[in-house]
Amino acid sequence: TQLLEQSPQFLSIQEGENLTVYCNSSSVFSSLQWYRQEPGEGPVLLVTVVTGGEVKKLKRLTFQFGDARKDSSLHITAAQPGDTGLYLCAGSNNFNKFYFGSGTKLNVKP
Amino acid sequence: EPEVTQTPSHQVTQMGQEVILRCVPISNHLYFYWYRQILGQKVEFLVSFYNNEISEKSEIFDDQFSVERPDGSNFTLKIRSTKLEDSAMYFCASSEGMAGLNEKLFFGSGTQLSVL
Numbered sequence: 001t002q003l004l005e006q007s008p009q010f011l012s013i014q015e016g017e018n019l020t021v022y023c024n025s026s027s028v029f030s031s032l033q034w035y036r037q038e039p040g041e042g043p044v045l046l047v048t049v050v051t052g053g054e055v056k057k058l059k060r061l062t063f064q065f066g067d068a069r070k071d072s073s074l075h076i077t078a079a080q081p082g083d084t085g086l087y088l089c090a091g092s093n094n095f096n097k098f099y100f101g102s103g104t105k106l107n108v109k110p
Numbered sequence: 111e112p113e114v115t116q117t118p119s120h121q122v123t124q125m126g127q128e129v130i131l132r133c134v135p136i137s138n139h140l141y142f143y144w145y146r147q148i149l150g151q152k153v154e155f156l157v158s159f160y161n162n163e164i165s166e167k168s169e170i171f172d173d174q175f176s177v178e179r180p181d182g183s184n185f186t187l188k189i190r191s192t193k194l195e196d197s198a199m200y201f202c203a204s205s206e207g208m209a210g211l212n213e214k215l216f217f218g219s220g221t222q223l224s225v226l
Contacts (some may be wrong), residue, residue: 015211031211033209033215040219040220041216041220042114042201042203042218042220043153043201044217044218045214045215045217048209048213048214050211056226065152072113077175086133088153090153092164092209096141096158096165096209097155097158097166097168098155098209100145100152100153100154101152102151102152103152
């Protein structure tokens with residue numbers, strides 16, 4: 001089993017602040033995905049990164065895959081209350097089976 | 111946006127009973143998955159299914175579990191004899207191509223299974 005550690009576990013910030021959450025592993029992954037999950041719902045895919053050093057932007061969200069493909073970060077600029085949710089990273093080595101991290105629970109206060 | 115549909119949303123069963131969890135993946139998708147999430151724990155991979163056969167399964171997916179695509183639209187997960195530790199939220203997911211190859215993976219809203 002390949003472990004993905006996410007930090008921080010919990011993050012509570014004011015609207016307008018910037019934040020970064022991290023996803024780290026000792027294993028190398030062929031691809032890594034970030035999801036957002038709302039209570040009572042399934043995870044919703046935000047992005048997939050497959051190349052070491054890759055940076056992808058989705059509006060105010062910036063995702064980076066580490067050069068060694070062992071870690072990733074998600075940066076949110078000017079957070080809004082609508083960004084509140086559980087952010088999960090998931091890594092795969094065979095494009096078929098993903099290992100999920102425990103998630104970062106983000107709360108953005110208005 | 112197209113969506114993966116799961117039924118029922120909640121299922122309560124007695125230990126030892128068989129349960130079937132149902133999923134309708136997105137219609138043009140070819141790859142299908144089951145994941146589960148025990149309360150307070152990580153989302154865990156159970157099985158992937160492509161071309162009418164299992165392509166990969168985890169150590170959780172033992173002989174008590176089976177999957178089927180009976181009619182070209184439904185994708186089911188059967189647990190033959192449920193145990194207390196099978197209580198979890200079960201998520202079905204589908205993708206057009208292999209999920210890790212930049213293909214979007216769509217998850218359903220889940221079936222909450224409670225084994226008493």
